[in-house]
Amino acid sequence: MRHGAWRWIALISITIMTVLPADGGQRPFYGGDLRVRTSGQLTRLEPASSPTTATDFALRLRLLPLVFEGLVKLNEQGRPEPLLAIAWNSSADFRRWNFTVRPGARFHDGSPVTASVLVDCLTTVENPFIVHEYEGKIVFESADPMPDLPAVLAMPDRAISRPTSKGATVGTGPFRIGEWEAGRRAVLVAFEDHWGGRPFVDRIFLEMAQPPKNQWMDLELGRADVIEIPVEEVRNTTQRGYRMLMSRPLELMALFFSSPPSSPHDLDLRRALALAIDRDAILRVLLQRQGEAAGSLLPQWISGYGFLFDVVRDVTRARSLLPAPGQVPEFSVGYRAADRLARSIAERLALDVQAVGIRLHPVPVQDPPLDSVTPAVMLVRVPIAIVDEKQALAGLASHLGLRLPEQTDWSQPESVFKAERELLKDVRLIPLFHLPVCYAVGQRVRYQRPEDIFLTQPLHLESVWVENQVQASIRLDSISGAQFLAMLSFGVRWPCHRTPKKRGTPPTNRRRHEFPHASSSHHRNGGRCCLHGSHLDPTCHYNSCV
Structure with a gap:
């Protein structure tokens, strides 16, 4: 009777696995290393640090909450x-x-x-x-x-x-800094005593200053688990079968003038330049509809009033603001030399404004600038540091060297809108787009929902886990019915991840998904829990030790 019951259980289990998707039964798993590649580089990761470039500043925003x-x-x-x-x-x-x-x-x-x-x-x-x-x-x-x-x-x-x-700086985040090579690589180690529970992965190996081509190669060869993806490569990435972690529009791309307008004629010239830009065409072709056209500093999802700022191209009105025929205004627009998207957009802007009689010359600029003389206009990309609209506007203004209006009554609901309109009045800044930030993840990376990992600036890698070799080798959906019955007949238990036995007391600290965390004691007593490897641990409190 007992063997017959086991056969029925086996048949029912095989039937269920043929109906459910392959990833549907996977649950969070402790252990393993997560390998991350990024183009930014940080000399140090501390709240008081001040990165010099927008790329490094954005990387700091995503990594800082992991430690502090x-x-x-x-x-x-x-x-x-x-x-x-x-x-x-x-x-x-x-x-x-x-x-x-x-x-x-x-x-x-x-x-x-x-x-x-x-x-x-x-x-x-x-x-x-x-x-x-x-x-x-x-x-x-x-x-x-x-x-x-x-x-x-x-x-x-x-x-x-x-x-x-010892001279180090410590925080309270889910990871602590294990190793740090300024601007090159870092190792973040899981903090066992974090108040929210131990992170799923043991370590995060971070390689910085990696070109996009090298990141793609590492992902294809299985040497990386998470890489940065330029926004223009999102469609190509999904077509190649990779999953995406994509934020809301968190980055402002704009034309920034190094000085205020010198005369009313200069102000009209800048307004003509803004009206000549075809944002919708650039969004469709170069950005492949990723992000949104912008006439405001803050994106619509933060402020709620972004639609009040005009983004429509008006060639007729732009021509009416230009000087008398025969005078061709000229601008040199700088862009970061390593930014391929900025180069493509700068070249497209030159074509757009040429139609109304303005000559634009794209100029690559090293980062930081090697020359003391930089173009009067720069195509900049500025990350939005925080979701709160007032603090976000203040952060953008500070990053660009602009001053918020001093007489603003911040207690009024429309105060942020009025302050932003005042910042844009002299056309020192021409907003173009609000862009998302994108990451591609490898096949062994698992998470509950993409929006739990990356939606705003923090990158919640504490909620990511990786599939280990033991788990992958005996997944239910990859074996035959005969193998299933044979393993049951020999009394093999499946890696159930966190089902506590009746004896002993499992750890009680839990993460946000309500799973007990695996304490470091599972690495002791001559073996390791299958949550962390393939060795046996006779004192483990979990059924997952086979």
């Missing part, structure tokens, strides 16, 4: 969510805020996270407020109202870090 965390973070809707602070409240006039510290959180060196330690970390940078500890809470006080303080504390440069006695 702030008191709060902003979700994709721009609302604050808890990190090292689990609750907060303010006075009626927003001049005083109280933040409750998360209990049990630790730094990478094992020291506890307390209110007094966080106050010391927060006072290392210049603040427009006073911060101190009171009855185990962090208190912020200011003479002026601070209604947007949670959004300010969610900025990357407000992340918590502290120096150690």
Whole structure:
């Protein structure tokens, strides 16, 4: 009777596997290494670091939350969510805020996270407020109202870090820095005692300053798991069968003038240049409909008012703003020499404005510039650092060296719109496009939903896992029914990932997907759990040890 029951179970299991998709039954898996390639390069990864280029600045935004965390973070809707602070409240006039510290959180060196330690970390940078500890809470006080303080504390440069006695800088994120070669490579190691649970992968191997061609080669040869993809290569990547991690439009591409207009004639010339650009054609052909045409600094999904800024080409009006016939205005437009997309768009802009009588000369510029003289107009790409509209606008203005209007009443709902309109009034900046950021992932990379990994600037690699060799070699959908019955008859157990046995107590710390994390004790006692390898561990508390 017992053998007959096993046969029926085997037949039912085989039938189910023929109906379900191959990846449908996979669950998160602990262990393994994730190999990441990127074109940016960082000399150091710290909240106080200041990358010199937009590419490096964007890389810092994606990697910093893996190692360093702030008191709060902003979700994709721009609302604050808890990190090292689990609750907060303010006075009626927003001049005083109280933040409750998360209990049990630790730094990478094992020291506890307390209110007094966080106050010391927060006072290392210049603040427009006073911060101190009171009855185990962090208190912020200011003479002026601070209604947007949670959004300010969610900025990357407000992340918590502290120096150690050995000269290193530690944070509280899901990974700690294991190795660091400035501008070349880094190894991020899973932090076992993270308050949110241990990350799925053991280590992240990061190779920086890799050209796109080298990244593609590593992905094709199985030497990389995650690589950057230029936005113009998205269609080609999907056609080759690779999955994509694509953010919302997070990057502003624009023409930036190095100085304000010198005269009304110069202002009209810049307006004519903006009206002569055919954004829709460039979006269809060069960008393959990835991203959106932009007439505003902030994308529509952040501000909600982007559609109020005109992006339609108007050749007739552009010609009416030009000087008398016979005078041909000329501009030299610089672009980053290593950016192929910027070169293609600069050349297309030259064709667009030529139709209205403006001559545009694209000029490649090394990064950083080797010459002291740079073109008067630059085609720039600026990452948007945060989802909050006011902080995002302030970040863009600071990155470009622009000043926000001083008389802005930020308490009014339309204040951000008015401030942006004021920034664009003198045409020092001509917005062109808002572009997404794209990554291609290899076949062994797994995750629950793409939007959980990458939707805004942080790259949540703590929620990614990789398929190991043991799991891949005995997947149910890759064996025959006879093999299935034979393995059952010999009492082989399947890697069920996290099903605790009746004896013993499994770890209780859980990640966001509600799976217990595998503690480092599974590496001991003469063997390893199959969550991390193929060796046996007779003391493991999981059925997944075969």
